Amino acid sequence: MTSANSTGSAQFDGLGLKRVINGRSWVTILGGSRMPEEVQHAMADAANTFIDFHELNKRAGEVIAQYTGAEAGLVVAGASAGLLVQAAAVMAGQDPERILQLPDTTGMKDEILIFENHRFGFEICYRTAGATLKEWGKGEGSLAEQLTAAIDEKTAAVAYVFSPWMSCDLSLREVVAIAHARDVPVIVDGAAMLPPADNLTRYIADGADLVTFSGGKGLRGPQSTGILAGRADLVEAARLNMSPHASVGRGSKVAKEEIAAVLAALNRFVSMDHEAEWATWRGWSESITAVGKGIKGLRPVIEDGDPNRQGPTAVFYFEEDWGGPSSKEIQDVLSAGDPSIHVGVGSYGDELYVSPVALEQGEAELVAEALREQFT
Numbered sequence: 001m002t003s004a005n006s007t008g009s010a011q012f013d014g015l016g017l018k019r020v021i022n023g024r025s026w027v028t029i030l031g032g033s034r035m036p037e038e039v040q041h042a043m044a045d046a047a048n049t050f051i052d053f054h055e056l057n058k059r060a061g062e063v064i065a066q067y068t069g070a071e072a073g074l075v076v077a078g079a080s081a082g083l084l085v086q087a088a089a090v091m092a093g094q095d096p097e098r099i100l101q102l103p104d105t106t107g108m109k110d111e112i113l114i115f116e117n118h119r120f121g122f123e124i125c126y127r128t129a130g131a132t133l134k135e136w137g138k139g140e141g142s143l144a145e146q147l148t149a150a151i152d153e154k155t156a157a158v159a160y161v162f163s164p165w166m167s168c169d170l171s172l173r174e175v176v177a178i179a180h181a182r183d184v185p186v187i188v189d190g191a192a193m194l195p196p197a198d199n200l201t202r203y204i205a206d207g208a209d210l211v212t213f214s215g216g217k218g219l220r221g222p223q224s225t226g227i228l229a230g231r232a233d234l235v236e237a238a239r240l241n242m243s244p245h246a247s248v249g250r251g252s253k254v255a256k257e258e259i260a261a262v263l264a265a266l267n268r269f270v271s272m273d274h275e276a277e278w279a280t281w282r283g284w285s286e287s288i289t290a291v292g293k294g295i296k297g298l299r300p301v302i303e304d305g306d307p308n309r310q311g312p313t314a315v316f317y318f319e320e321d322w323g324g325p326s327s328k329e330i331q332d333v334l335s336a337g338d339p340s341i342h343v344g345v346g347s348y349g350d351e352l353y354v355s356p357v358a359l360e361q362g363e364a365e366l367v368a369e370a371l372r373e374q375f376t
């Protein structure tokens with residue numbers, strides 16, 4: 001029996017860590033996501049084994065290929081490692097000398113084109129492999145004209161990022177058409193785009209040459225995993241540029257038990273009832289927004305289907321006649337509490353939001369109660 005303020009882990013309790021209630025979604029800083037029982041079981045089950053790692057990678061890749069509709073797949077060490085090996089694959093390919101040479105790209109095509117609104121912190125992963133980023137999208141003419149003009153003899157790939165707040169008026173399909181006409185591959189980051197499950201196949205169907213997803217966000221596998229899917233020759237190149245091979249991706253190791261677990265997570269994800277889960281999330285968001293109803297200066301809403309939100313999100317907008325503490329002050333008070341409750345602020349002006357996707361049964365009520373105290 002654990003106490004109300006136990007983290008849920010004897011190990012972490014022993015380290016003196018505080019219990020965290022995560023209303024911010026699957027963020028690495030709070031531990032990513034929770035592994036469901038079958039995923040934990042697969043991890044433990046694989047831990048006391050030896051296997052041929054190349055064969056494991058091959059079989060795991062076949063499972064990923066089947067679920068994504070791609071020619072091939074690979075388990076990677078997080079979507080970040082997915083980006084790193086995407087870059088390595090489009091620059092060095094399967095050439096043994098080039099693989100050993102990275103991150104020195106002398107003699108290789110080494111520029112990755114990136115749309116101006118797709119610039120993000122994770123682009124360092126492409127650079128880690130040795131790539132140089134070349135921005136496009138702020139010049140003259142239509143976006144299609146600008147992209148076409150940006151492609152030259154140094155272009156190794158065009159990157160396309162799917163993430164909140166990072167939309168591009170040129171669709172992936174349109175970008176693919178332009179890039180492929182010049183024989184340039186398109187590499188996609190869809191790290192946090194699962195669910196919806198349709199996205200597993202969507203980007204591949206749109207013509208992406210490689211796409212990566214996080215294993216430790218909505219898939220609920222280990223935080224240190226991701227999946228990569230795409231063209232067989234490029235996935236093979238990615239595999240050669242990664243652990244267990246001595247290569248630029250050697251530090252991005254994914255262990256056998258992590259591979260077992262992310263496959264279990266994938267199996268669970270594709271066969272689960274996503275609508276039922278969405279309904280549960282909606283219910284939690286309703287009980288959270290309820291505490292803001294009828295309070296002067298607060299406008300509580302559930303935002304469902306907003307591409308910049310994950311899941312049906314409880315949002316409180318602070319209007320001009322709000323007389324209480326700011327959203328940031330409330331966020332700080334809640335995170336300093338015990339348990340430490342994490343909520344988001346400021347996505348759209350002065351607002352506070354609670355994403356339900358990482359909450360568990362019983363936690364929405366605790367978040368609601370804590371917010372009620374701050375609101376009244």
Ligand SMILES: *Cc1c(COP(=O)(O)O)cnc(C)c1O
Nearest residue numbers: 078079080122163191192214226
């Ligand atoms: C989370 C995220 C990543 C990194 O994924 P990890 O699996 O944590 O390595 C990369 N890109 C985007 C857009 C993300 O949201």
